[in-house]
Amino acid sequence: MNAAAPAPIPTTRALAWCLHLLVAALLALAAGRAVVDHRPNAGAVVAAALTCALAYAAGPALPGVRRSRRAAAVWLAVVGAAWLVLLVLTADGVWMAFPLYFLQLHLSSRRSGPVAVAVTAAAAVAGFAAHQGSFSAAMAIGPALGAAVAVAVVWGYQALYRESEHRRHLIEELTAARADLSRAQHTAGVLAERERLAREIHDTLAQGLTSIQLLLRAAERALPDAPHHASRHVEQARQAAVDNLAEARRFVVALGPPALEGTTLAGALQRLCATTSTRHQVTARFHLTGTPVPLPTAHEVALLRIAQSALANTVRHARATTADITLSHPGGHVLLEVVDDGRGFDPDDLPAQDPEAGGFGLAAMRARLHALGGTLALVAAPGHGTALAARLPLAAPDSEDRP
Incomplete structure (x- = not known):
């Protein structure tokens, strides 16, 4: 009261x-x-x-x-x-x-x-x-007993009320914490999906558009003197656009890349080298060392995207004549190596990431590998080409298989 x-x-x-x-x-x-x-x-x-x-x-x-x-x-x-x-x-x-x-x-x-x-x-x-x-003493028993009962009842009720209030506060704090956790999980999910889309766009659409741009430039240069070659470059650019459209449709719904449909990672890498050699002035060769082992889809997607990104960088920046992709399985790991004979660069002097100029490739590769417990090694020097090694641990056969 x-x-x-x-x-x-x-x-x-x-x-x-x-x-x-x-x-x-x-x-x-x-x-x-x-x-x-x-x-x-x-x-x-x-x-x-x-x-x-x-x-x-x-x-x-x-x-x-x-x-x-x-x-x-x-x-x-x-x-x-x-x-x-x-x-x-x-x-x-x-x-x-x-x-x-x-x-x-x-x-x-x-x-x-x-x-x-x-x-x-x-x-x-x-x-x-x-x-x-x-x-007489009997006269004091009634009022004294009533007083004792009243004190016990009121103090007991107050203790129960304090306990109830304490639990109510705990429930309110728990509810608030759950709401904060839900918001944090939602934010983390949004950021993770945004990062996934950014990686997919960089490794597929951005590289594909770069390839189309290079093919169209080659067609433009060949058009006055060699219309036949120009037509071939335009056809290759059209096919590259078709491939990238399929990639875009699939990563929007988080499906695997079309290059892995009906084939293994080794087959997809072999096809990637053949396509790159056909469309660009780089001889890309694939080498398989040892016996292939089944890999989770997430591992295959990550290694394929890294190979695509590395070859795209070779075509766009390295001015290389040859590029070698090697897939091996040393000691409980799967290892992907991409080596070119291009002009190389200084790893300590990389350009800053820029929405116009790019510069997201290595960061995207490291993010993919880190998410799967892998590592990325890079060796490069001006005038001496570039070597890239992506290593992932082999998962158990019954491990979770998701990209």
């Missing part, structure tokens, strides 16, 4: 109504017995009972009693004074001590509540003894 009191819930409201009914019943009992027994002070008893009832009823109607501990103390003092008057007039007033215990414990602090209860119990014992004209 004050700032320190528990917020009203259905259970506390039910208990409050039970307390109201108990007070009304005890006051009616005291007044009724005085009238029925034709006591000389029956009128005074009825007046004192009504005064006590009005003082008690004023408490729930006053908002200050529920908000301020000081206002609650004043109200309890008024109710207590009215009860003392009733106790002086009739011994039946002693029964009102029991609901007063609950009010005092509920509205007072944890220190002052038991003190008020003890004072009320002592007053009840003294008033009842005065009406009886004598005192």
Whole structure:
């Protein structure tokens, strides 16, 4: 009923109504017995009972009693004074001590509540003894036992309420944490999908468009003097566009690359070398060392994309005449090596990544390999060609197979 009191819930409201009914019943009992027994002070008893009832009823109607501990103390003092008057007039007033215990414990602090209860119990014992004209230990048992029960019930309820509030706060924190985790997972999923699309676009569409651009430039140069060669370059550019359209459709729905359909990684790499040699002025050769082993689709896709990206860089930047792709399986790993005889570069002086100029290839390769527990090694020097080695651990046959 004050700032320190528990917020009203259905259970506390039910208990409050039970307390109201108990007070009304005890006051009616005291007044009724005085009238029925034709006591000389029956009128005074009825007046004192009504005064006590009005003082008690004023408490729930006053908002200050529920908000301020000081206002609650004043109200309890008024109710207590009215009860003392009733106790002086009739011994039946002693029964009102029991609901007063609950009010005092509920509205007072944890220190002052038991003190008020003890004072009320002592007053009840003294008033009842005065009406009886004598005192015995039995007279103190009832009020003392009632006080002990009230203290145990109220303190037990407060402990349960604190535990309930603690659990409610924990549930709220857990709900908030789950919401934060859900948002974080959503954000991580969006970023992962964005990274996947970025890698696929770089390794397929971007490289394919570069190949088409180079073929069309070759056709443009050959058109005045060798229309037949120009026509062949245009046809190759058209086929490259068809291949890239198929790639685009498939990575949008997260399917494997068309180059791996119906063939192995070795077959796809062999075909990649043949296509590159046909379309560009680079002789690409494939070498298979050892016996091929089955690989998870994710491994095959990663190695194929790395080979595609490496060959595209060779065609576009290296000015190489030959490029060799070697696939081997040393000691529980699969190793892909791409070596060219181009002009090379300084690995410590790579250009910054730029949406117009590119520069995302090596970062995309490392990201693919890192996601699968692999490593990327690069050896290059100006004027001495480039060698790239991608190594992945061989997964168990029953491992998860997803790109």
